[in-house]
Amino acid sequence: MAVNTSAEAPIPVGEVSRLIGGWIDRLGAIWVEGQITQLSRRPGAGVVFLTLRDPSYDLSLTVTCRRAVFDEISDLVGEGARVVVHAKPEWYAPRGQLSLRATEIRPVGIGDLLARLEQLKKRLAAEGLFAAERKKPLPFLPQLIGLVCGRASAAEHDVLENARLRWPAVRFEVRNVPVQGAYAVPQVIDAVRALDAHPEVDVIIVTRGGGSVEDLLPFSDEQLVRAVAECRTPVVSAIGHEPDSPLLDLVADLRASTPTDAAKRVVPDVGEELARVEQMRHRALRVVRGLLDREEHGLTAALSRPSMARPHRMVEEREEQIGALLDRSRRCLRHRLDRSEDELAHTRARVVALSPAATLQRGYAVIQREDGTVVRVADEVADEEKLRARVAEGEFTVRVTR
Structure with missing residues (x-):
């Protein structure tokens, strides 16, 4: 239950301790597990005092029990033993101290420990x-x-x-x-x-x-x-x-x-590592030497080839081939030019022979109307029509009289 307090109406420390004790009293009896760190059994005393500790949380509680309760398990437990206690929490208000009053104590066996560890x-x-x-x-x-x-x-x-x-x-x-x-x-x-x-x-x-x-x-x-x-x-x-x-x-x-x-x-191990380093050094040396030997053999084989022994020979062979190709290309070009020249001369002669100008050179004329059409039939012209006569060396105008 909450307590109504304020800065103007506080409650004393003793009242706080008393209220805590009341709340703890309502908790009832509980089972608690812990490890015994201190054990006090005074001769003739009817009460045994234990300190029960939780190793995980660095927390301890004082446990009191009747001597008869502890005597039942006194041969089985001691300091350092893990136990399960059925106890009623108690609050000592004057000191503000929490303790447990035990009515039963049970040792935790190996089987219980192993089962809990497995869980x-x-x-x-x-x-x-x-x-x-x-x-x-x-x-x-x-x-x-x-x-x-x-x-x-x-x-x-x-x-x-x-x-x-x-x-x-x-x-x-x-x-x-x-x-x-x-x-x-x-x-x-x-x-x-x-x-x-x-x-x-x-x-x-x-x-x-x-x-x-x-x-x-x-x-x-x-x-x-x-x-x-x-x-x-x-x-x-x-x-x-x-x-x-x-x-x-x-x-x-x-x-x-x-x-x-x-x-x-x-x-x-420093000896083993040094041995591994030495082994790797020898292995690397063998690999490098093998690589150098292989490259040296390859270089020797390459130098023994004719192209490397006489490098100018390839140029000379190519020079002869290029000269032959040049001569061949010149002959082919000259032959094509000569043949084309002959063909052009023959074609020119045929053109000259078939040209209308050659006909006009022999005294013929071409009669055309003013629109440029050629007169082929006499009946196509009319009296007094002007015509154009074209001869080999120029042209002139004529008039039809009949």
Whole structure:
């Protein structure tokens, strides 16, 4: 229920705490899962105090229960164990503190853990967090490697030692964090995010040695899996041994079976790389020599050809052919001109012989009317009609008298 307040009519802090307690009282009993981080059983006391922690959210709650309730499971649980508690939330108004009063405590068995992990695995896979296309390739030669591991652990020693044996110049940015227990998840997440934000880190290795399912449980935490999926830097998971497979292995860009295997996967071996370089040099030298030999043989063969041995010979042959073609063209042209000249003379003679002018030269005349028509019949003219007489050397006018 909302409370009516204003700047003129505020309520005191104690009233706020009392109202919160009233709201929490209406919540009723609930089932809560968490990890026991602190356990207090004072001799002779009828109440047992627990601190129940959620590793994913770095949050703790105090749990109280009757000693008889805890004695039922005292042989099965201890600090670090995961339990399910049926409890009533309580608010202590004077201090503003939330706690749980438990009426039943159940340990979480391996079977329950594995079943929940399988459900979480299916849900994250459905979101595409394990998809192969999301995997980022590792750099060939990382200049700075981020390492998340336990302090002075065997996993840290294996990664650093094997990496430096393979490439002595490689550098590491190490983040030592708890790798099991209630505080592991938030600190591993912080370390991964810090290394991902580091501008010089090329790849991140998250590693720890082997252990039980409970020991490796932080590396199957949903928050850690999502944090690794959001990384822009490639992440290598090297958790436990070959049979161990936390969810971090599935979301990481590369899964290494052991910390030593992680060092071998991330850092190339300087001896092997030098051998490959030398092999490539010899191969390149053979290829270049083969190319030069082939080109030299081709050049020798080309120089041995007659056209290259006597390059002027081709010009001389072409000169003779051109001279012969010129003589042939001159003869053909002269022959055509002579024949055309004869044909023209014969044609001219025929034209002259058939020309009307030749007839007029023999004394004939052509009589035409004034409109230019030729008179062929005497009856076509009339008396006194003027006609034009055309002779070989000019023309004159005549008049018909009869």
